[in-house]
Amino acid sequence: MLSDNLSIELIQLWKKYYRENLFHRSLRDDLMNFIRPSKNKSLLENNEFWALKDINIDVKKGESIGLYGPNGSGKSTLLKLIANVTFPTRGHVSVNGRVAPLIEIGAGFHKDLTGRENIYMNGAILGMTISEIKTKMDSIIAFSEIEDFIDMSVKKYSSGMYLRLGFSIAIHSEAEILLIDEILAVGDEAFKDKCIQKVMELKQRGKTMVIVTHNRKLMEKVADRVVFLEKGVIL
Amino acid sequence: MIQISIYKRLKNYKDLMLVFIWREFTIRYKQSFIGILWAVIQPLSMMLLFTFVFTYIKPVKFSNYPYVLFLYSALLPWSFFSSSVNYAVPSLTNHYNLITKIYFPREILPLSGIAVAIIDFCIASLVYMVLLAVFRADITWNVLWFVPLFSLLVIFTVSVCLIFSALNVYYRDVKLATGFVIQLWFFATPVFYSIDKVSLKLKLILFLNPLTFIIENMRRCVVEGRGVILWQFALELSLTVLLFFAAYRYFLITEKKFADVI
Numbered sequence: 198m199l200s201d202n203l204s205i206e207l208i209q210l211w212k213k214y215y216r217e218n219l220f221h222r223s224l225r226d227d228l229m230n231f232i233r234p235s236k237n238k239s240l241l242e243n244n245e246f247w248a249l250k251d252i253n254i255d256v257k258k259g260e261s262i263g264l265y266g267p268n269g270s271g272k273s274t275l276l277k278l279i280a281n282v283t284f285p286t287r288g289h290v291s292v293n294g295r296v297a298p299l300i301e302i303g304a305g306f307h308k309d310l311t312g313r314e315n316i317y318m319n320g321a322i323l324g325m326t327i328s329e330i331k332t333k334m335d336s337i338i339a340f341s342e343i344e345d346f347i348d349m350s351v352k353k354y355s356s357g358m359y360l361r362l363g364f365s366i367a368i369h370s371e372a373e374i375l376l377i378d379e380i381l382a383v384g385d386e387a388f389k390d391k392c393i394q395k396v397m398e399l400k401q402r403g404k405t406m407v408i409v410t411h412n413r414k415l416m417e418k419v420a421d422r423v424v425f426l427e428k429g430v431i432l
Numbered sequence: 433m434i435q436i437s438i439y440k441r442l443k444n445y446k447d448l449m450l451v452f453i454w455r456e457f458t459i460r461y462k463q464s465f466i467g468i469l470w471a472v473i474q475p476l477s478m479m480l481l482f483t484f485v486f487t488y489i490k491p492v493k494f495s496n497y498p499y500v501l502f503l504y505s506a507l508l509p510w511s512f513f514s515s516s517v518n519y520a521v522p523s524l525t526n527h528y529n530l531i532t533k534i535y536f537p538r539e540i541l542p543l544s545g546i547a548v549a550i551i552d553f554c555i556a557s558l559v560y561m562v563l564l565a566v567f568r569a570d571i572t573w574n575v576l577w578f579v580p581l582f583s584l585l586v587i588f589t590v591s592v593c594l595i596f597s598a599l600n601v602y603y604r605d606v607k608l609a610t611g612f613v614i615q616l617w618f619f620a621t622p623v624f625y626s627i628d629k630v631s632l633k634l635k636l637i638l639f640l641n642p643l644t645f646i647i648e649n650m651r652r653c654v655v656e657g658r659g660v661i662l663w664q665f666a667l668e669l670s671l672t673v674l675l676f677f678a679a680y681r682y683f684l685i686t687e688k689k690f691a692d693v694i
Contacts, residue, residue, distance in 0.1 A: 214692070281535040283691040296535075304529045309459045321451040322534055 202258050203293060204374055204405040205279055210252040210288035212274055212429075216244045248274045249429045252288070258373075261406040263420030265413075270426040272409045276376045279407060294373030294405070297323045299364075308352035312343065312362055315351055319363065323370045333369045340395075341365035342388070361388060368395050375399065378409045393418070438680065441537045448536055452544035456519075457551060471552040472559050474515075475507040482624045494626055497655060498567045505651040506623040508560055509582070512553040513589050513643065514614050519545035520593035521600050522607050525694060532691045539683060542597040546590060564655070572657035578650060581660070585646045588672050591679035598686045601694050617641070622648050642672060 241247070249271045256262055264272040277283045278290050280298040305322040306315045316337055320330040338347050341361040343354075351359060367375075377396070396419055400406060410416050416423060425432040442449065461467040482503050486492045495502045520542035524531065527541055564571065600606040621643045627635055638644045645668050652658040 277532070277691065280533070282531070282533060284688050298534050304533050307455065307459060309462050310455065314455070314458070317451050318455055321448040322530065322536065324448075326447045327450065 201293075203255055203291075204258045204260070205254070205256040205293070205407070206289075206291040207252050207254045207275075207278070208289045208291075210249055210278065210290065211247060211286050212249040212271075212278065212283070213241070213245055213286040214248045214274075216246065247429050249278075249285075252429075252431060254424060254431075256405055256407065258293075258405055259400075259403040260422070261400055261408060261420045263408045263410070263416045263423040264426060265410075265416060265423050266426035269428075271429040272426055273378060274429075275426075276378055276407065276409065279374075280376055292374065295324055295371070296374045296376060297367060297370040297372035298376040299367040299378065306351055306359070306363065309350055311350050312347040312354070313338075315362065316366055319366045320369070323367060324372060325370060329371070337362075337365050337369050340368070340391075357385065357388075364392055368392075368399065372404075374405045374407070376407050379411070437684075442540070445536055445540060449540050449544060449547075452540055453547045456544050456548045460548065468555060471555040475504065475511045475556050476559065478507050478511075479503045486624070494624075495656075497569070501563060501567050501569060501655045502626070502651065503624055504560060504563055505655050506621075506647045508553065508556055509585055509647050509650050510618065510621065510623050510643075511556065512549050513585065514618070515552060516546045516549040516589045516593055517596070517610060517614060519549065521596050521610050524597050524601050524690065525604070525607070528694055531694055538687050538690060539594060539680075542593045543590070546586070546593060549589075550586070569655050570657050571654070574653045574657055574659045577653035577660045580665070581646055581650045581653065584665075584669055584672055585643075585650075587676050588642050588646065591672070591676045594679040594683045598683045598690075601686070601690050617643070620644075626651075642668065 252271075252275065254262070264275060266272055274283070276298065278285055279292060280296055281290075281292070282298075305319040307318060310318065313334070316334060317327070317330055320333075320337075321327070325333070338344055341358075341364075343358050343361055346354065346358060351362070354362070393415065396406070400419065406419070408416065408420055461470065464470065466473075479500060483499050486494070486499060523541040523545050524538060530536075531538065596606050596610070620638070620641050622638065627638055627644065627648055630638070645664065649660050649665075653660060
């Protein structure tokens with residue numbers, strides 16, 4: 198079990214992916230495993246590769262860590278494992294508290310719904326209750342600065358407006374752990390500054406954060422500690 | 433045991449589920465002129481078509497009461513089943529964006545589609561009541577069977593949707609097959625005909641389809657005033673509940689790989 202002052206604990210984490218479509222293969226695997234579950238999972242078979250190899254990371258409560266590395270180094274896979282979206286091939290992921298993955302803002306938006314309706318949608322996906330969303334509605338709209346367009350369907354939004362709304366919903370989540378993937382680069386300069394300021398404020402309020410960004414300066418500003426990844430290994 | 437796990441899984445996501453249901457309902461009829469009337473148009477137009485065929489093209493007498501009632505009483509549950517399946521099967525793959533990014537119990541997606549189909553069912557039931565009044569059906573106390581039969585239909589539909597939506601994540605063939613399988617299934621189910629007059633051997637074959645029992649009885653209990661044979665109901669219920677547990681288990685096992693496979 199996770200000790201009280203730890204937020205995220207990753208122990209000897211390995212994640213294997215298959216290069217080709219693994220669909221029928223994995224169903225066959227499931228059937229095979231069902232019949233004889235002894236198959237050695239730590240060996241690589243044809244066309245498989247390790248997306249993450251032997252990752253050990255502890256994140257304390259209220260700590261912000263940055264993940265830095267070239268494309269394909271396993272940063273996003275790591276976030277997915279913390280978000281409980283995918284499961285490790287070997288090793289353990291322990292997470293203490295609610296996770297809000299601010300990955301690709303607006304993933305839950307539906308183009309036919311208005312901005313306001315999408316706030317309900319995305320808020321609920323991030324784990325807010327309906328009454329919580331209602332009380333925060335004004336504040337979410339105010340932060341996004343798109344009051345005039347909030348009752349318009351989001352398919353008519355510009356990409357900047359889209360991001361503003363998505364970011365604004367995300368930072369209003371009550372989750373203790375925030376996973377931030379390249380989303381601080383949103384909108385125009387003024388809004389970007391406002392977002393960074395908000396993230397600093399959330400950090401001060403004791404939220405745990407895992408940040409992925411290619412912007413070194415930003416990373417140094419927000420993260421307490423940076424983990425360098427390359428080809429699935431911590432450097 | 434499994435009931436507890438369903439409850440535990442969905443308890444914290446009650447609001448998400450409500451929002452999903454509301455959203456499905458809203459976007460279905462957004463930018464549509466007649467909106468909610470679509471819920472009644474499908475069973476109504478099928479009813480008119482079949483009535484036309486069996487009255488003018490090949491007159492057949494299926495019942496000693498208006499064929500319109502005979503047909504609508506079965507089209508109503510059938511439409512619920514087919515629209516649930518049609519929505520639920522691609523529901524997981526349609527939400528690729530969410531599944532690969534955020535965790536929530538995945539069954540919320542197919543289940544919210546079924547919930548919308550229940551709303552449609554209620555709306556279409558209003559038309560049913562009008563038809564029953566217009567054609568002066570003899571309603572008896574057996575009409576109360578409608579509720580347990582509908583519950584049975586919901587459990588069966590949920591099981592089918594869980595299995596095939598999960599399978600569709602692995603094999604898109606499922607989605608491609610849905611259209612014609614549903615069509616075949618329609619003819620294998622006593623919607624526009626009745627099993628009353630078929631031979632016992634054929635009856636037994638038709639009863640392999642769980643919808644035969646449910647839909648045939650949903651018609652009998654309302655428009656014909658007949659009751660349901662208790663042991664048959666108990667048997668169908670236990671089989672359906674077993675199917676449901678198996679389906680849910682299968683869903684939970686495969687769910688862990690959705691994000692990797694989708």
